[in-house]
Amino acid sequence: MAQKNNSKLFLFWDSSAIVKWYLNEEFSEVVRALFAKASFHYAAEISHAEVLAAFYRLRREGRLSEKQMTECRIRFLSDFEKIPVIGYGPQVRAKALALIAKSALRGADLVQLACAVTLQQEGLPIELITFDMVLQNAAKDFGLTVREFEC
Numbered sequence: 730m731a732q733k734n735n736s737k738l739f740l741f742w743d744s745s746a747i748v749k750w751y752l753n754e755e756f757s758e759v760v761r762a763l764f765a766k767a768s769f770h771y772a773a774e775i776s777h778a779e780v781l782a783a784f785y786r787l788r789r790e791g792r793l794s795e796k797q798m799t800e801c802r803i804r805f806l807s808d809f810e811k812i813p814v815i816g817y818g819p820q821v822r823a824k825a826l827a828l829i830a831k832s833a834l835r836g837a838d839l840v841q842l843a844c845a846v847t848l849q850q851e852g853l854p855i856e857l858i859t860f861d862m863v864l865q866n867a868a869k870d871f872g873l874t875v876r877e878f879e880c
Contacts, residue, residue, distance in 0.1 A: 737768035739853050740876075741845040744779035744837075745860040747772065751784075751801040752793075756860065756878055763858065763876070771855070772809070773844040774816045775837050780805055815844040824850075832867045846871055 740763070749760040764770065781802060788798040815821060817840060825843035828834070834842060841864060849855045849872070856874045859865050868875050 737854075738766060739769045739771070739848075739855050740764075740767045741771045741773075741848060741855045741857050742776070743773070743841045743845075743857065743859040743861060743864060744776045744783065745864075746858040747776055747780050747805070748783045749860065751780075751805055752787075759878065760858070769853075770812045771844075771848060772812055772814055773841050774814045775840050777809055777814075779837055780809075815848065821847050828871070832870070834864065834867050838864045838867070842867055842871065842873075845873055849873060 746760055749757045750764060784793065784798050784801050784805070787793040788795065793801065817825075821840070821843045824847050825839050828839060828843055828846070832839065832842070838861060841859075845855055845857050845868065854874070856876055857865070857868045858876050859868070860878070865875050865877075
């Protein structure tokens with residue numbers, strides 16, 4: 730049976746949420762279940778570098794073994810090729826410039842927000858998935874729907 734468009738789940742994943750998919754930590758199972766439930770997934774191109782940097786940082790900190798880090802990296806690189814990635818093109822750059830003065834976000838988070846807002850303004854009912862509270866609050870300030878997780 731076909732679903733009505735308004736019943737589909739369009740998720741924009743920031744790096745903090747993507748990392749949880751590959752690890753076994755608090756909220757990882759919730760993230761995986763949400764991923765399976767959604768109809769459409771989007772991520773910012775900058776997430777590629779942010780997620781890989783997180784894996785390597787966790788390895789340096791001793792929270793991942795070399796084998797675990799390599800497995801996460803390989804799986805992520807394969808998965809990232811399969812989802813629509815929002816690049817830092819003219820439309821997103823313009824949105825980021827418009828948001829700079831109105832938020833306290835740092836560079837990468839600003840790009841994440843600009844990508845999600847751009848998708849929303851294109852008419853997609855985007856829901857932001859993030860575990861970054863600063864980004865979450867800024868997204869709400871700009872009218873994005875944000876999935877909240879009980880800590």
